Amino acid sequence: MPMRDISALHCGHLFHFKCIKYWLTEQKTCPECRKSSKLDDIITTLYFHDDISDKKSEIANKHFESAFDGSKKLDTYNDLLKQLNDAYLELQNEKALHEQTKTFLNEVQCEKLEMIRIIQTLIENDD
Known part of the structure; x- marks a missing residue:
């Protein structure tokens, strides 16, 4: 109409x-x-009152704010993901170091047992 x-x-x-x-x-x-x-x-x-242009501007502003908020959230998530990856790498390094320490302790234990065996042999030979 x-x-x-x-x-x-x-x-x-x-x-x-x-x-x-x-x-x-x-x-x-x-x-x-x-x-x-x-x-x-x-x-x-x-x-x-023709407020179509006002509405368009309002909608555009809301869209921009929403996109900006989304961008900020994405940046925050990316920062958290980087921190998580860094923590994971550090954990992997700690795990590798732990494995090396276990291996070293096993070697020391084996050498200790070998030394005990040698000492026992020497003691037995002295008798």
């Missing part, structure tokens, strides 16, 4: 111009709220 075909009454209700004109020739009230109205009360020039 073209905007030029929209009309209003003083009570604020909007109607198609031809419809409200016909109604008021038969009735003397608004068809919605029943307030007293007459043909002279029809307002044919209406002005609407």
Whole structure:
């Protein structure tokens, strides 16, 4: 419906111009709220605030903020992932060091047992 075909009454209700004109020739009230109205009360020039550009700007700002928040979250997650990877590598190094220490202790233990065996052999030979 073209905007030029929209009309209003003083009570604020909007109607198609031809419809409200016909109604008021038969009735003397608004068809919605029943307030007293007459043909002279029809307002044919209406002005609407065009806030489409405001809405577009608002939506764009929200989208930008959302994208920025998403980018910040992604950066935070990437930082956490890097920290986690670093901790994992450090743990792997600690594990390898632990294995080396175990191997070294086993070798020392074997050498100790060998020394004990040698000492026992020497003691037995002295007798």
